Amino acid sequence: MDLKRIDRAVGAYLQDAEPSDAARLRFFRGLFELQQERCDELSGDGGAAATAVEGLDEAYLSARPLLQLCPVAIEAGDFAATCRRIAAYMAAEAGLAEDVAQALGAIDWDEFSRRADLVLAGTDPSGFVEAVRADEGMAEPFGAAAGAAVLVLAFAVRTHVQAAAESLMDAVSADAKEGNHARPLHCPVCGAPASLSHVGVQDTLQGGARSQFCSACGTTWNFERIRCGSCGSQDQGDLHYHHVEGDPAHRLQTCDACGSYQRVVFQDDLRVPACLDVEDVVMAKLDRVALDPRFHRG
Template structure:
């Protein structure tokens, strides 16, 4: 994470944010600092070697996540330590109810993760979180630690373990694979998670000013087609629509008539603040509420 850019973005949003949004931005700024500090600690003691470049290129072109072939080794003790730090941050600063905050502070992450499938954590992080939540009774998760809180703590905790290896993977994938005339990966080419958001604008040599997808799970960004559904891959120009809140053209919902899904898209050239995708993920959470409102549809009704 680029903490300096994150700080500039947060400071750019704070003057126009209401009290609740400002508190949310400050919380996530602290969380990002914790995640990066923990990532630096893990990088200092563990090495990760990605698969050979030609193998990575083939996986990239096939839409196969690189971590499935060369998983990150996530030690239970290390992940438990990260979870304890993230849980403490959530309990102290996320504005949770007392019972939820207490459950986070008191959770025994060493015990909870002792029976978890850590192989999944380093090869398919979404499946790992889903598996832990599904097996919560078997793993001894306290009742007060709800499914949502458990999933949130685990997902936030995985990022420090995955982002360094993910950067190595993308550094080893050739520019030809990333920018050739072929379909780009729908899901993260490194960890397989769905894209959290998409960015349009900011012309550069590799991305061509078209679009990139961003994975919040491992921090990977990858080139993507300008007119294409980020969920199902449809290229129907007539079936893909963009909507935005009045007065904010930078943040839009892209909807697809083909699959009925949506994606959040930031148009960087319309932004009034410095761009940091981690911060945009926080800011555009309000669009999820709009997209899930039954009054909203791809036809704009």
């Protein structure tokens, strides 16, 4: 994570943010710093995945997640330590109910990490989180803090894989990432659906370049300007944009073909420095707008 870019974006949003939005931004600013500090510690211990492997370009072009080719080895003790730090921060700063905060602080993360499928975590971060959520046996120790604990896991596994994700994307050739072929629909590193999309400054000839962002591992990748971020449809008649009055920078792209939506930030209309981790926080309000039946996920 680029903490300087995060600081610039958060500082700009805080100038006129509502109290609840400001509290959320400050919470995530602290969380991002914690994650990056821990990521730096892990990378210093050799925690980043090696990228001297063959077949990265082929995997990228065939939509095979790169972590399947070069998984991150996550040690149980390291993962437990990361979860403990994040859980303590959330218990103190997330505004949780007292019983939830206490339950979160009481979780034995060492025992959980010894039982957890950390091979899956290092290969498919979002799949790991969903597997724990769906496994009553794994989630039982979370008690009243089940919802918060699942967030801890998502934040922790991102911390363990983000350095490797960056290295893997750097190792993919420019031709694979920018050539004249279809871009990966889901995250090319971990396989998760994109969390949001970013359209850059408009060019008079080609329009604004578009990229996708994955919050599960922190990867950003190039994407087609006219395309559904959920199903890949490129039928322009199926795609529509909607935004809240007074905020054209943050939009919902809906798709008639699959009935889903994606959050998209338009750089031309953005009044703050672009930072996709921060935009992911800011645009959470659009998910509430999308509860309207017109915007339901497929």
